Amino acid sequence: QTVVTQESSFSVSPGGTVTLTCGLSSGSVSTSYYPNWCQQTPGQPPRTLIYNTNVRSSGVPDRFSGSILGNKAALTITGAQADDESDYYCGLYMGNGIWVFGGGTKLTVL
Amino acid sequence: QVQLQESGPGLVKPSQTLSLTCTVSGDSISSSIYYWSWIRQPAGRGLEWIGRIYSSGSANYNTSLWGRVSISIDTSKNQFSLTLTSVTAADTAVYYCARGASGWVWGQGVLVDVSS
Numbered sequence: 001q002t003v004v005t006q007e008s009s010f011s012v013s014p015g016g017t018v019t020l021t022c023g024l025s026s027g028s029v030s031t032s033y034y035p036n037w038c039q040q041t042p043g044q045p046p047r048t049l050i051y052n053t054n055v056r057s058s059g060v061p062d063r064f065s066g067s068i069l070g071n072k073a074a075l076t077i078t079g080a081q082a083d084d085e086s087d088y089y090c091g092l093y094m095g096n097g098i099w100v101f102g103g104g105t106k107l108t109v110l
Numbered sequence: 111q112v113q114l115q116e117s118g119p120g121l122v123k124p125s126q127t128l129s130l131t132c133t134v135s136g137d138s139i140s141s142s143i144y145y146w147s148w149i150r151q152p153a154g155r156g157l158e159w160i161g162r163i164y165s166s167g168s169a170n171y172n173t174s175l176w177g178r179v180s181i182s183i184d185t186s187k188n189q190f191s192l193t194l195t196s197v198t199a200a201d202t203a204v205y206y207c208a209r210g211a212s213g214w215v216w217g218q219g220v221l222v223d224v225s226s
Contacts, residue, residue: 101159
């Protein structure tokens, strides 16, 4: 069974740029996987930031951007702020109506 | 603006059936554009996609839950529901419903504890 891989943790300085990635245990991520990125803070439901690789959800600041980098989907945060400290999850469409989430990346801003 | 609200028992005994309902407001669940999903999250852990359903009734499920899970839709009530049979402690989680197809729009979630 294919596993969706994410960094377990990452840190970024305030004002800095960070790129989180979402890969596959076997194979490459492409736009055909319709990568979604969700942000979650403790005690809150997730919030979708990016869908279909690079489309920002309504109200999401343009410092969040999505792309394909090499063989992975990527979420880039430019000009990180303190309230970007969250868990970030990617979701990939595997075909046949099936979605799979990655294990999530805990982002620290310090 | 679409809103989703989960409801159902917060405590279910092992081996019994978990049943949750998601009530949708601000959008018609009959729309053919979107699909309607269930996703869960055990405490301190990541998200697990459970399944989805279209207004036509066509559904897809996480293969790891195959045989135990069913999602149904009631367009007259603008609701869709999750049924999970033969539950164990491993099914204890916050359960979210969400609208999909243009980025998930999430409900607030409901905690379900499987315990005797």
